[in-house]
Amino acid sequence: MEKKSIEDLQKICTQLRRDVLRMVHAVQSGHPGAPLGCAEFFVALYFDQLRHNPDFKMNGKGEDLFFLSNGHLSAGWYSVLARSGYFPVEELKTFRKLNSRLQGHPATHEHLPGIRIASGSLGQGLSVALGAAQTKKLNGDDKLVYILMGDGELQEGQVWEAAMYAAHYGVDNLIATVDYNGQQIDGPTTKIMDLKNLKAKWEAFGWEVIETKNGNDLKSVMEGLEKAKSLTGKGKPIMNLLYTEMGYGVDFMVGTHKWHGSPPNDEQLAKALGQLEETLGDY
Amino acid sequence: MSLDLKFTYTEKKDTRSGFGDGFLEAGRRNPNVVGLCADLIGSLKMGDFQKEFPERFFQTGIAEANMIGLAAGMTIGGKIPFAGTFANFATGRVYDQIRQSVAYSDKNVKICASHAGLTLGEDGATHQILEDLGMMKMLPHMTVINPCDYNQTKAATLAIAEHEGPVYLRFGRPSWPIFTPTDQKFEIGKAWKMIDGKDVTIFATGHLVWEAVVAEAMLRAEGIHAEVINIHTIKPLDEEAILESVAKTGCAVSAEEHQINGGLGDSIAQTLIRHNPAPLEYVGVNDSFGESGTPTQLLEKYGLNAENIVKAAKRALERK
Known part of the structure; x- marks a missing residue:
């Protein structure tokens, strides 16, 4: 894939946000907040970082792989997959509807290209990504494995089982990113179950930790992922703490957990879309 | 004896x-x-x-x-x-x-x-x-x-x-x-009829297949001819083998080292109820937890040994 200019990538971010809002609005269900906050990450990953083939093969040999552990960001992931050629953009209109390949949470069951594992029940993705990364090593495949997790998701115990394992085995072909937006369904993470010092936690588990302080600035996100890639192959798993704002891009949605799992109504959608220019054409 | x-x-x-x-x-x-x-x-x-x-x-x-x-x-x-x-x-x-x-x-x-x-x-x-x-x-x-x-x-x-x-x-x-052959071919989903019989079928799985083999000999000593079928694959269940045997014997026993709720017996019952509702007796754990003991003691206490399979077979026969 030809490298795109940062302006072009920015346009994709804006379109992704429009897609997400229209998708959850159409079925009046889904999770708009987090994918709005992760638009830059999704676009930087799929249009700049990943060495991947939209002509999808489940085994992913010779490709970088991406796993979405916080499966409720499905609307954002589906948008970036469609916009990068995995399946027709038109199919986004089937999101969460009966007989769709675009399930509420990502699934392999309906054979949607781009998805290699089901996610939704939280805390499982890191283990899966580690298994895939170790298979790459066994196969002599030098490509990387990426994974995105939510910060609230880190409250699940399995994540820390996996964290311990990754360092023990020196799984250094894996780049994990945490969407560090400080919000979860019931409120701010500091109130619900405080994550305290995440950087120190991952470092104590034996990971190489980098921080991307402005996760909604495309250039910063790209630089962060580039830096993460430069740290692979050195015996440690890589953690990229990505500071984002839930609901970013829409003034009345930003920075609150209220849009974690609630769709906009007609009026709210119109207002939100008014703040996001249609750049690539709506589905 | x-x-x-x-x-x-x-x-x-x-x-x-x-x-x-x-x-x-x-x-x-x-x-x-x-x-x-x-x-x-x-x-x-x-x-x-x-x-x-x-x-x-x-x-x-x-x-x-x-x-x-x-x-x-x-x-x-x-x-x-x-x-x-x-x-x-x-x-x-x-x-x-x-x-x-x-x-x-x-x-x-x-x-x-x-x-x-x-x-x-x-x-x-x-x-x-x-x-x-x-x-x-x-x-x-x-x-x-x-x-x-x-x-x-x-x-x-x-x-x-x-x-x-x-x-x-x-x-x-x-x-x-160890009572089955070395280097046997294992066919997933295919039940194995180990002993031919005409009066009652014993469907057993796991360790209780051996108990079923012993039970068959005990029943035969009393003139009852049991068929013994080894159900090594619980799912997919070999419904054809189950129905064919029960069509002949007319009643059955399931035997497993598992709760009766949700076990092999339940799967067999589902098959029989739809196609041939013949009497079926369960040998399994009856809605309880286990405890410490030797394997033999536990199988006896919880009713999972050959003697219990014999009793269940007789109950099934009476219901024919």
């Missing part, structure tokens, strides 16, 4: 050793076979594989949820992971991980579960899972296998390595008669 047994044995061995030896052989046959174990390598008899293929074996520590996820991930790129731990930790503890990452995602993971059932013995009820077959058979995509002795477990282990899709393989700890 000495019994005229249709199957006999000269040696006893644990079924987990059948798994361990089959696993090593599967590893030699196919370089994509890999192993994972959550700090029970010795108990699962996975040590020989680990020694011969150290780069293909992953000790996960006491972290079963992570182990299941790792195994699911390892299939992406073509590995065939055998993930081993005690049956309790291989199912109930990680049900959601198996459900989402393995079964729903249709991954080629082999969940290898030792120390299942009461015959785990002295460790007691915390470890004696009696609900695992039910949990696993309820999962779409899952194949569920419960072999009866060392030889059958070894053959089953080799067979699942060649089967594409998620499998739950259940085996156990006690030293048990």
Whole structure:
């Protein structure tokens, strides 16, 4: 894939946000907040970082792989997959509807290209990504494995089982990113179950930790992922703490957990879309 | 009184050793076979594989949820992971991980579960899972296998390595008669009629297949001719074999080291009720937990031995 200019990538971010809002609005269900906050990450990953083939093969040999552990960001992931050629953009209109390949949470069951594992029940993705990364090593495949997790998701115990394992085995072909937006369904993470010092936690588990302080600035996100890639192959798993704002891009949605799992109504959608220019054409 | 047994044995061995030896052989046959174990390598008899293929074996520590996820991930790129731990930790503890990452995602993971059932013995009820077959058979995509002795477990282990899709393989700890042939062909989903009979059918799985063989001889001494069918594959269930046998005998007994709720007997009952509602009696654990004791003591106390199969067969016959 030809490298795109940062302006072009920015346009994709804006379109992704429009897609997400229209998708959850159409079925009046889904999770708009987090994918709005992760638009830059999704676009930087799929249009700049990943060495991947939209002509999808489940085994992913010779490709970088991406796993979405916080499966409720499905609307954002589906948008970036469609916009990068995995399946027709038109199919986004089937999101969460009966007989769709675009399930509420990502699934392999309906054979949607781009998805290699089901996610939704939280805390499982890191283990899966580690298994895939170790298979790459066994196969002599030098490509990387990426994974995105939510910060609230880190409250699940399995994540820390996996964290311990990754360092023990020196799984250094894996780049994990945490969407560090400080919000979860019931409120701010500091109130619900405080994550305290995440950087120190991952470092104590034996990971190489980098921080991307402005996760909604495309250039910063790209630089962060580039830096993460430069740290692979050195015996440690890589953690990229990505500071984002839930609901970013829409003034009345930003920075609150209220849009974690609630769709906009007609009026709210119109207002939100008014703040996001249609750049690539709506589905 | 000495019994005229249709199957006999000269040696006893644990079924987990059948798994361990089959696993090593599967590893030699196919370089994509890999192993994972959550700090029970010795108990699962996975040590020989680990020694011969150290780069293909992953000790996960006491972290079963992570182990299941790792195994699911390892299939992406073509590995065939055998993930081993005690049956309790291989199912109930990680049900959601198996459900989402393995079964729903249709991954080629082999969940290898030792120390299942009461015959785990002295460790007691915390470890004696009696609900695992039910949990696993309820999962779409899952194949569920419960072999009866060392030889059958070894053959089953080799067979699942060649089967594409998620499998739950259940085996156990006690030293048990080896009464099935060495180097047998194991056909997943195909019941094995071990003894022909005309009066009543005994459908048995796991360690209780041996008890069924003994029960058949006891019944025959009283002039009752039981058919014994080895149901090593709980799912997919060989309904054809079940219906064909019950059409002939007219009544049946199910025998398993598992809760009656959700076990093999339930699956057989579902089959009979739809096609041929003949009398069926259950030999299984009746809605209770186990306790510490020797395997033989426990099978007796909880009503799972040959004597209880005989009693159940007579009850079934009376209802014909």
